[in-house]
Amino acid sequence: MTGVIVVGGGQAGFSVASTLRASGYDGPVTVLAAEPHPPYQRPPLSKKAHTGPVRVELVPESFYRDRDIDLRLGDEVTALDLTARTVLTRTGTRVPYDHLVLATGARNRPLPVPGAELPGVHALRSLDDALTIGRALTTARDVVVVGGGFIGLELARVALAGGARVTVVELAGQLLSRAVSAELEPSLRQRHERAGVRILTATAVRALEGEGRVERVVTEQGVLPADLVVYGIGAVPRDELARQAGLAVHDGVLVDEQLRSVTDPRVSAVGDCARHPHPRADGPVRLESVQNAVDQGALVARRITGSAAPYENLPWFWSDQGDVKLQIAGLxxxxxxxxxxxxxxxxxxxxxxxxxxxxxxxxxxxxxxxxxxxxxxxxxxxxxxxxxxxxxxxxxxxxxxxxxxxxx
Ligand SMILES: Cc1cc2nc3c(=O)[nH]c(=O)nc-3n(C[C@H](O)[C@H](O)[C@H](O)COP(=O)(O)OP(=O)(O)OC[C@H]3O[C@@H](n4cnc5c(N)ncnc54)[C@H](O)[C@@H]3O)c2cc1C
CATH class of the missing domain: 3.30.390 (Enolase-like; domain 1)
Known part of the structure; x- marks a missing residue:
């Protein structure tokens, strides 16, 4: 028995591995994780992890030893061979599988303007990003957040609480335009403005400028001083391994109602990288939330151990933005x-x-x-x-x- 390989040691990958063991799976379970840290939670990163030491690991390292989960950190998977049923890692190791689970998550959409590579410009996804931004926040006076999404608004309130002047610049006509209704948004916006965040919607960022590091943000509505710029303008699924291997991909790995690749039933995809049919949605959806990652990982593990239920869990989400707790249930x-x-x-x-x-x-x-x-x-x-x-x-x-x- 060659067992289950999970690619990605995030929230979804952890859920697959831990639920396999909790469901009595006794074959080899290997998690191949690109990051050097054991699986951790991302939500605290934009809410508090960068304001001081916060424990974000999902479980202590002994958890993996005690359950015989082979967690290999810092070894990125670089290719899949669906015919030989092996994966190749950056260190040149080839690992065979009976079943492969892709849990590779998403990466930040890059900011497509001149100056985005200047020192002082950051995006937040990983623990290392959070630590870098945390250090920058200790001295930043003028913070510009590009993108009025969940991560941007959470970070805006953290920067404000730290004493910085904060401006959020959003291209769409409202904050959280993909996630929150136009009816609720004015109240949310008002709360942030009352707290002291300056918000510019329907405003494009043209360039970031500065001598040796970022000093200003050039927008359609004028120039904003900035010694720290954080951008969060959406994420794209990390589905390139699947695409290169010939699996069907369309803004996420395409899976069926049991989260199996529509191309190869020995491969599943879960979490931010998967696009799945859902009875509450018109077409296949890709969701970026802890609930989705945890529940999908658990479903695949239970399927591997014999249960055949389709994925129908109710989507839900939360975001803590200063004194505003936003929660969403349903689609x-x-x-x-x-x-x-x-x-x-x-x-x-x-x-x-x-x-x-x-x-x-x-x-x-x-x-x-x-x-x-x-x-x-x-x-x-x-x-x-x-x-x-x-x-x-x-x-x-x-x-x-x-x-x-x-x-x-
Ligand atoms: C700052 C931040 C705040 C958030 N806050 C909230 C919140 O408040 N509420 C909420 O519901 N959701 C929140 N989310 C979203 C939530 O964290 C994600 O939806 C969830 O982590 C998705 O889990 P995942 O396992 O699919 O992906 P991830 O947790 O991103 O894990 C994927 C892992 O796979 C690794 N990987 C990728 N490619 C390879 C490869 N080729 N080989 C090996 N490893 C690979 C990556 O390095 C990464 O560690 C937040 C996300 C961020 C970034």
């Missing part, structure tokens, strides 16, 4: 009707998205209880219409349903 599409509902305290707000008059997604600001109620209802596929929610909330509906149950 919204741009044509869904969105209703804003104020919470029972001024800082709370929810946006309910309806498709064909039924609830499909919920975005909340500073309202974790409503997010949890939304997750429960959407997971159970409880049909909730706009009429059901008139003048009430999901939390209140859930409480009423529980009371009715107890009385019965």
């Amino acid at each position: 919204r599409s741009p044509s869904d009707a969105v209703h804003l509902v104020p919470g029972d305290a001024p800082e709370r707000l929810a946006a309910y998205a309806f498709r064909d008059a039924l609830l499909v997604a919920v975005e909340t600001l500073n309202w974790p209880a409503e997010h949890l109620a939304a997750r429960r209802m959407l997971e159970r596929r409880t049909p909730v219409s706009a009429a059901d929610l008139a003048g009430t909330t999901l939390g209140a509906l859930a409480r009423a349903a529980r009371t009715a149950e107890v009385r019965r």
Whole structure:
């Protein structure tokens, strides 16, 4: 038995390896990881890891020893041979597999403007990036964040808390344009502006300039002083190994409902690098979230050990941006009707998205209880219409349903 090879030691790769052992798989499990660090969580990197020492490892190193998981750090896979069923690593090692799982994640989209390579310009993806940005933040006075996405807004609030003047420059007409509804966004934006972040939307960055290091950002709306620029303008899947090996790829490795490559059933792909069919989406989707990475890794491991369930888990996500906790449950599409509902305290707000008059997604600001109620209802596929929610909330509906149950 040659066992399972997992390419990538991130959140999804860890989930595959740990769930294989938890499900009783007793063949060899090898994780080939390009980074020098054992699997760690990325969410704290943009929220706090760079402001001081924070433990981000998912588990202590003894976890791998105790479960006989062969974790090989700092050895990137450079080629797949699907016919011989082997992978080749940078150090020249060839490793055979029965089943191969691609968990290679995503990389930051490069900033396509002159000056992007100047010292003082950074993007955040890895622990090493976070440590570099953390050092830069200790002295930065004028921070420009290019891109008003999750990572950009989280970093903006960290820089602000550290005492810097912070400007976020976003090309689209709103913040978080791919992830958050146009209805919820003004409230989110207002909260960041009230805290002191300057936000320029519908603004293109033309160039980054400076003598020997970045000193200013040239935008359509004028020139911004900057001694630190951090950009987060989206990520692209690391699917090049799959493409070079002849697997079907289209902005992510194309997989079926059980997360097997549509080209080769001995290969699976999970997490940020995979594009999968989902019953809640119109076409195949590629999701970048911890929930998706963990759940997909676990599903593939359970499939290898004999369970044949399709991947249907409810997508959910969170982002902590200073005093703003944004949470999303479900998948919204741009044509869904969105209703804003104020919470029972001024800082709370929810946006309910309806498709064909039924609830499909919920975005909340500073309202974790409503997010949890939304997750429960959407997971159970409880049909909730706009009429059901008139003048009430999901939390209140859930409480009423529980009371009715107890009385019965
Ligand atoms: C700064 C930051 C903050 C985030 N915050 C949140 C959040 O608040 N909430 C949330 O839900 N999600 C968040 N995310 C997203 C979440 O972390 C990712 O969706 C998740 O990590 C995806 O897991 P993955 O295993 O697919 O990819 P990754 O965790 O990126 O791991 C992939 C690994 O594969 C390795 N690799 C790639 N190619 C090879 C190769 N050829 N050989 C060997 N190894 C290879 C990479 O080096 C990497 O270590 C955040 C992401 C970042 C970067």
